[in-house]
Amino acid sequence: MVALVIALALFFDFTNGFHDTANAMATPIATGAIKPRTAVALAAVLNLVGAFLSTEVAKTVSGGIIREGSGGVQITPEIIFAGLMGAVLWNMVTWLKGLPSSSSHALFGGLIGAAVVGAGFSSVNFESLLQKVILPAVFAPVIAGLAAYVCTRLAYALTARHDPETGSKLTQKRGGFRTGQIFTSSLVALAHGTNDAQKTMGIITLVLIAAGSQAPGSGPQLWVITACALAIAIGTYAGGWRIIRTMGSGLTEVKPAQGFAAETSTASAILASSHLGFALSTTQVASGSVIGSGMGRRGTTVRWNMVGKIALGWLFTLPAAGIVGALTALLVKTGAVGVLIAAVAGSGAVLFMFFYSRKSSVGHQNAVEVEEAGQAVRFAKKKAMARARAKAKEQAKEQAKADNGAAANTPKENQR
Amino acid sequence: MKWLELLTVAGTTLISAALVVTLYSLGVRFTAIAADAQQPSPGIKRSVAYLCFSLCGVAVLFGLYLIIPYFTK
Numbered sequence: 056m057v058a059l060v061i062a063l064a065l066f067f068d069f070t071n072g073f074h075d076t077a078n079a080m081a082t083p084i085a086t087g088a089i090k091p092r093t094a095v096a097l098a099a100v101l102n103l104v105g106a107f108l109s110t111e112v113a114k115t116v117s118g119g120i121i122r123e124g125s126g127g128v129q130i131t132p133e134i135i136f137a138g139l140m141g142a143v144l145w146n147m148v149t150w151l152k153g154l155p156s157s158s159s160h161a162l163f164g165g166l167i168g169a170a171v172v173g174a175g176f177s178s179v180n181f182e183s184l185l186q187k188v189i190l191p192a193v194f195a196p197v198i199a200g201l202a203a204y205v206c207t208r209l210a211y212a213l214t215a216r217h218d219p220e221t222g223s224k225l226t227q228k229r230g231g232f233r234t235g236q237i238f239t240s241s242l243v244a245l246a247h248g249t250n251d252a253q254k255t256m257g258i259i260t261l262v263l264i265a266a267g268s269q270a271p272g273s274g275p276q277l278w279v280i281t282a283c284a285l286a287i288a289i290g291t292y293a294g295g296w297r298i299i300r301t302m303g304s305g306l307t308e309v310k311p312a313q314g315f316a317a318e319t320s321t322a323s324a325i326l327a328s329s330h331l332g333f334a335l336s337t338t339q340v341a342s343g344s345v346i347g348s349g350m351g352r353r354g355t356t357v358r359w360n361m362v363g364k365i366a367l368g369w370l371f372t373l374p375a376a377g378i379v380g381a382l383t384a385l386l387v388k389t390g391a392v393g394v395l396i397a398a399v400a401g402s403g404a405v406l407f408m409f410f411y412s413r414k415s416s417v418g419h420q421n422a423v424e425v426e427e428a429g430q431a432v433r434f435a436k437k438k439a440m441a442r443a444r445a446k447a448k449e450q451a452k453e454q455a456k457a458d459n460g461a462a463a464n465t466p467k468e469n470q471r
Numbered sequence: 472m473k474w475l476e477l478l479t480v481a482g483t484t485l486i487s488a489a490l491v492v493t494l495y496s497l498g499v500r501f502t503a504i505a506a507d508a509q510q511p512s513p514g515i516k517r518s519v520a521y522l523c524f525s526l527c528g529v530a531v532l533f534g535l536y537l538i539i540p541y542f543t544k
Contacts, residue, residue: 109540186473198481205485206492213496216503228503235495235527242534249538315495320488326537327483333476 068255070146072290077298078341079244082314085303088233099292105248106284141165141380153297154368157336164373168380195335196343206316207351232311239318307349317348498523
């Protein structure tokens with residue numbers, strides 16, 4: 056049973072990774088700041104590093120949403136197994152549909168379902184549920200969306216340049232935001248690694264403690280840390296291309312300045328929430344940012360029916376994962392045969408969804424159609440850059456001469 | 472309910488994101504100005520742009536400081 060739970064926990068970690076690649080990397084891929092393959096590789100490395108950075112284990116699996124221990128439900132490997140099953144299946148379904156949804160909320164849902172079967176509704180702490188899952192789900196996109204809206208407006212207002220005499224647009228160099236995107240999205244990926252790999256480490260460690268093979272109160276063992284870090288990194292590298300497509304081009308069209316604003320809002324919201332005591336889900340923050348930035352840029356529209364689909368997905372996260380968790384818990388209760396049936400049915404469902412997804416494959420090559428795919432940011436050598444600059448200047452001068460020096464500046468095409 | 476925390480998070484998010492975006496946008500704007508063909512002092516404009524970008528770099532470093540638990544504990 057313990058081995059089964061650990062395997063499932065690692066698979067959950069894997070789905071968590073590929074579900075959340077989109078949060079960090081969808082917008083830079085969409086604007087062409089980083090090439091798709093490079094982006095997921097970067098995110099994977101940062102997740103790996105992040106996982107090793109933070110290895111503290113939470114005292115409870117559910118963070119107080121389920122009354123654990125005395126007066127509630129005893130957290131056994133069986134309950135964790137059932138909870139993980141609900142979370143994994145829900146993650147697979149939402150991935151198939153290309154919906155970004157919070158992996159931790161799915162895990163909470165699965166655990167709640169399992170706990171209700173194990174000890175009735177009294178085992179669920181509804182106040183904590185409201186405060187830790189439902190309210191953040193409402194406010195995370197609102198906060199991030201508002202910040203992204205304001206930032207997008209700011210970015211465009213500050214970089215808009217018009218010739219005071221002719222009123223024609225001057226060169227704006229908004230492509231420069233692409234470089235910034237690399238840094239902000241990397242921050243998001245690193246933050247994700249430190250947060251989410253730790254959850255799985257906590258689960259595995261708690262299972263090991265419950266099984267008596269590790270002393271209570273001790274931290275995760277090295278092999279647990281390594282396995283979790285690798286699982287999340289491989290998941291991230293696999294890249295949830297369907298979700299990247301939704302976040303990068305399904306919600307709204309993303310341009311560099313807008314993408315930078317969205318990424319900055321995501322990063323600030325995540326960092327603020329994790330340090331000021333009101334936890335927000337990374338996925339929900341990132342989705343909110345993309346929507347907000349889409350509203351902020353003139354000349355683009357937010358596809359509200361896609362927003363509606365995502366919102367519906369979030370609404371169903373808890374109940375759907377909960378039902379699967381509950382069913383699994385019921386099966387597991389019947390004994391070893393039940394566990395076997397649950398494991399086989401679970402892996403069967405996962406395999407089915409995987410092969411079903413093959414029908415309409417979405418990979419790095421077709422996840423997001425980038426207009427200027429050749430414009431991925433390269434850090435050119437200084438000399439080469441100086442040479443290019445000198446050349447550009449010469450050309451500009453010649454052009455100015457050709458224009459008889461009448462026009463004060465050469466108006467270039469606007470980069471909005 | 473932790474309404475106060477919620478408000479703090481919202482405020483901090485808004486202010487810090489706006490600050491970084493403002494700095495970076497100014498940097499982009501000064502880069503664009505410095506690249507104009509007939510610009511009297513491109514060097515100064517470019518240095519201002521780099522100053523803005525490096526302030527953003529400081530913000531990123533602060534983000535790293537917050538993310539890595541080794542520093543905050």
